[in-house]
Amino acid sequence: MANLELVQKMRTQTGAGIMDIKQALEEANGDENQALEILRKKGRKIAAKKQAERTAKDGIVEAYIHAGGKIGSMVLLACETDFVAKNTEFKALAKEIAMQVAAMKPEYVVRDDVPVDVVEKEKEICREQLKQEGKPEAMWEKIAEGKLDKFFEVVCLLDQPYIKDDKKKVKDLIDEATAKLGEKIEVKQMIVFGI
Template structure:
């Protein structure tokens, strides 16, 4: 199939990948736009895995303050070089992550950051709900296990659906940025401030 410049442009607009990467993805998938998107996402995962061990000692602080000044977030993003830290794409990603945190209020960055007491409290609530509804004890554990896993996924930043594109998780978006930048990038920490909240 003939790969046109318009097809390459459309894929680039959709994925923000490089022009040559888009052209190669379309060639590999015989011009199928959806398969080309998947091809680029898999490539992003491969780049992210290859770069994962690299130190991220440079970076930036992304800040988002919601209208009215009652809610604000600061997030630290790390990267390998000062050059990448100063790019518009990197700074914009930091702002997007800060905005996402303001909107969704994650408990931690990864599953390991979710306090065990919080998980235990949620599990207890789910067990009591299931028992009160008359479910047999054998089924309760399986039901509760699924609900607890869903709670953890919704509480940790990397597994949350990205507010600007619910088709992607924050981890997916991070992988895309790593593939585009060609450097390891990490979300190191965040703080969310809300007037009147403890």
Template sequence: MSKKISAENIKELRSKTGAGMMDCKKALEASKGKIDIAIENLRKKGLAFADKKSNRVATEGLIDSYIHAGSRVGVLVELNCETDFVARQPEFHKLTKDIAMQIAASQSVRYISKNDIPEDVILYEKNIELNKEDIINKQIDVKKKIIEGRVNKRFKELCLMNQPFIRNPDINIEELVKQHIALLGENIKIRRFERFLLGEGLEAKSGDFTQEVSNMINNT
């Protein structure tokens, strides 16, 4: 039986490492509640102390691009750090390229994190789930839990930070960024991105030449 992880345990580990709440919870679960092992594991993953840097100003960095084979999908991404020195490091360049490649591969992604999702999109997704036939007759409290679970799942699909890293699915993009914060010693933020799909938003032109000729004759 796995050891139950208390909020106090998580708070203690967070205060000792500066890692995020969910990262602390996962580390404690993996170490069966042993703080020292959890700290060691967080440090190996590069997560310890990363959160302490997350509020520092990051205005340097790179704008990079990725064009997928066949030139039908392209991405522009801006990744920020604190100094020009770190922006020139090969590890930072590789991270930028990896994130651009991740965006190209993530068709559902629209936002960086849940905090970036507009309120109208949140309400829209909740209304969709609220009106699904399979929950109409369920009790209100049960219905609320189902809606919350489904909406949170949908938000994870929409947010870049929640995506499993394509080069290592054992971590997500948020953890990847934290690892580089620990490695390079500066705050790193994905500021913005744009994904381009060839022909997206354009109507396919009809190839019915006979109909076009017929319309021209009828209009003369």
């Protein structure tokens, strides 16, 4: 049986459940450091599983109309609960993303949304440019990947530098809000209107 004081100490350190701590200590034959490592590994797996299982089924639609009324955008920003959807920080994030969409006019939300044929066409354009520049063929693939990253920064919302702080990407902005609000947050849809 695990020492009660050790279990309490580890619970304070890790925030893990008492039964999980007892099981980790038994598995580690009472070795505290090894038990902590077991809990860390288990915690990572649980966190990854929770994130994958979570669905962002609530949220808000935010519209942004730029001064002059010539351009506007709408964004569907999703979260897990209506509690977060009503949060002022979540609403502010939606507004920031809507402004980003209006300003930068991304075509896709994430890289996975870009059709394979569009990616292949872009790679082919890169290879042709490299061929004309006389770059060694052995380097084409690596250079093309770098150019493709730049392409994604233009066409994919989450890869774009944030318009108010170009040291951050839009994805970083969403990740920060996810960490702060404790829920999965994702851009489900977006559209830009213009005259």
